[in-house]
Amino acid sequence: MRWLSRIPIDGFVLSIVGVAVLATLLPAKGVGVDVVEWITAIAIAVLFLLYGARLSPREALDGLKHWRLHSVVLASTFVLFPLLGLAARVLVPSVLTDDLYTGLLYLCLVPSTVQSSIVFTSMAKGNVAGAVVSASVSNIVGVFLTPLLVILLLDTTGHASVDLSSVLNIVVQLLVPFIVGQLIRPWVVDWLKRYSGPTKIVDRGSILLVVYSAFSAGVREGIWHTLSPWRIAAIVASCCVLLAAVLALTALAGRLLGFAREDCVVIVFCGSKKSLATGLPMATVLFAGQPVGLIVLPLMIFHQVQLIACAALAQRWGNAATTNRE
Template identity: 40%
Template sequence: MRVPKLDWFLIGMGLAALLAWAVPGPGASGGWLRPEFTVKAGVALIFLLHGLLLSFAALRAGALSWRVHLVVQGCTFLFFPLLGLALLPLLEGVFSPELRLGIFFVCVLPSTVSSSVAMTAAAGGNVPVAVCNATLSSLIGVVLTPLGMSVVTATTGQPIPLGEVIWDLVVWMVLPLAAGQVLRPVLGSLVQRHKAKVNLADRLVILLLVYTSFCESVRRDVWTGQSPWALGGVALVALGLFFAAMAAVRLVCRWAGMPREDEIAAIFCGSKKTLAAGVPMAQLIFGATPALGLILLPIIVYHQLQLLVCSVLASRWAKRG
């Protein structure tokens, strides 16, 4: 079995964290990168580009597969958060409070869009259903992700200003996404011709957000006292979450007698979590908290593991198909 190579973006996330460790000043609050302004501008740019690339025809084609939608959204916003709530007391004393918060943040995040669709296509699954579900998940997450986080943070005495956070998510994520869809008839063909450059710009902005997220935590010395084994522990928890979700989705799909193509789309969309929206969401939900780097570590690890495992699965299922 051939193991897929890591792409430059995955390596870039590690380099962004190392750069923040070595040179935190520019990306910390008050630095010359001005993260208090560039973060929100970067978030808006990411979702404007997503809107320009999003095919409305594919959304319409997949909209009627309601059984798959129920399975995917149920796993993303019900099964995952319940699993996260069950894990929190078990992980107390194993991980720092910030890492436990980051693990729960993974559980309440929406699904990915681009990689879920790409993996579904590679495996011979139902691509319109994947596009519709991944997009629907992103929109639902604007409300349910901060709502889920507010339930946990309220118990720590540091409640999230829920209304303000949801408003920020709407302004900096939903509205740019909608603007991209409105501009698609005018700019859609141009964006498609230069899709590689658009994707490059999207990923570079995400790397900038990762860098600024880690800068403040390094400057405030948040990482001091963290166990060197924490990364391995987070990876084990991430793998456990991923395989639990995949098994649950597969079991429900088999029980419901779904076609193979729908099952593939449901497994990829239901088990994956978004880094592209997760980093901007964390920036908007948690603001300039010094522990933001620690909170983001679990989704960065989960993202890399899910791409590795899903690439192997997509290749295997494509051969069987």
Template identity: 50%
Template sequence: MGALFFAELPKTMSRPRFLPDNFTLTLMATVALASLLPATGHFAAYMEYATTAIVSVLFFLHGAKLSRQAIWAGIGHWKLHLWIFLATFVMFPLLGLGLRPVLEPLVTPEMYIGVLFLCALPATVQSAIAFTSIARGNVPAAVCSASASTFLGIVFTPILVSLLLHKNAESGGALQAIGKISLQLLLPFIVGHLLRPVIGGFLTRRASIIKLVDQGSILFVVYSAFSAAVISGLWKQTPLPALFGLIALCCILLAVVLAITTFGARRLGFSKEDEITLVFCGSKKSMVSGIPMANVLFASSAVGAVVLPLMLFHQIQLMVCAVMAQRYAKRAQSIAQE
């Protein structure tokens, strides 16, 4: 199981420490394309249908590849899971609100809404598990926790967004948003998992298929979201200093979260393996789940600005955690050799 997720890890690990991976460069090119040639008219409508379909296919494939044995292997470690979920759905939102006097002056109001949305999202699956594996952490617990975070996010994220922003989602309230997200993400995931005995072996042998759909879905949604945002004047309303401020904001937020999860795990008496799992699962935010959720929760013209913090945070977390995973692995190797 760990090998499958390791195969899907972005190529940050094979590059010099803080250089972007190929997918990030492609993502930047997609944003540039949407800025220069945004989708309009009937083409924009077709893009919306296509992105909905490909995201549903993505979650179908993720459900099909999730091993039931891995779920049972990790599910008994309830104390670790509890602290990971608290970090994801309680600590992050509290930090987004508590650090407001420091963070809000760095960015535009629309970007800060995106930061609060980022704080409400579930954890990412692939990179959290892959980094845990590389760092010699508790991989079964990471599989269980990261997968459960996706489920919980379908319910918790719309509710947290409503609470953090003091308003209902654009689609008519948190309950309606939960229904739409469940239909687009949860239902395909469950169907895929039920069909795992039929197609699971094929997907294990063809992990590149999931990676292609995974990255392709993000590119489709980003192009569609930024097209609508550009047409609504995103870049005219976003000064350059605010972009640099957003990068600083993401770095501050990630640093605080990593510090709390690392030292918190040690104060709670977790083993080094469980500490690694808490750090890498509790500090991640999912772009795969986040961008489709933004399409449901916000007006199309606002999605581009809302997901911009998520895109930056995602890349920063990959680069920083790649270095941390390597250091954890070297420490484990040196202890094993003693």
């Protein structure tokens, strides 16, 4: 197996691709869907409990106070992305169909991810406390702001509504475990410093579970069979260009605004993500009576592209930070 070490791709990225292929060939179905969802939810809760236990209360408080950082992340999520989405209108109809463009613009309007943004920030040795606040605020604000942006920029049924349970889910699944971690920190922090393996396993394991769940959902919906290979290639290329543009612009913004390296990591990873978990439920309400499967396809593809690209980037930055410290 020595040939694996010669492949210029990180092993974690290869794992993501492998899980995506597995989900395409053997998607979760029936009872398996509930099992995967529960395991993923538990893994994410444990992950945030560990983050809470590792962060000192002072670091967490500093994360709450860093309003400049959170403002830049929100601007990237709800200003930069929508502007790029509107500019992509030039791709219709030569590259994208009307439904695919609607989906591309819609993905630009949904909030940032929470879990993967924080995981990648941690992997890249960034400001985890700042990432927790930025990603959580983006997701909570998005519950209200995304439907408003959709109504303003897209044709919908006119009956868009906001599911306030999304806010409760964020609190229960993410913030509560984080607070519990803060409370038990005095008893476990020394153990966590000595044994970093469990946290790393939960970090990467939770990402792989999200990938498997998302690809399984796509297979169950049958959306891969509704488009020609050319159209699928076009939307994949569009998502790659969109992500590359946002990654470059957020990295540039962090440097020009004078943020520290750890905060620049937060801006890049929290400001470039789009949440599939939040976007899919919203789409079923906002686009009732329309081809929802096609409309959410760009979001599903972008979600996988961002995981693969950002996993490689986070590993690279994390290794560089470790080397510099040594």
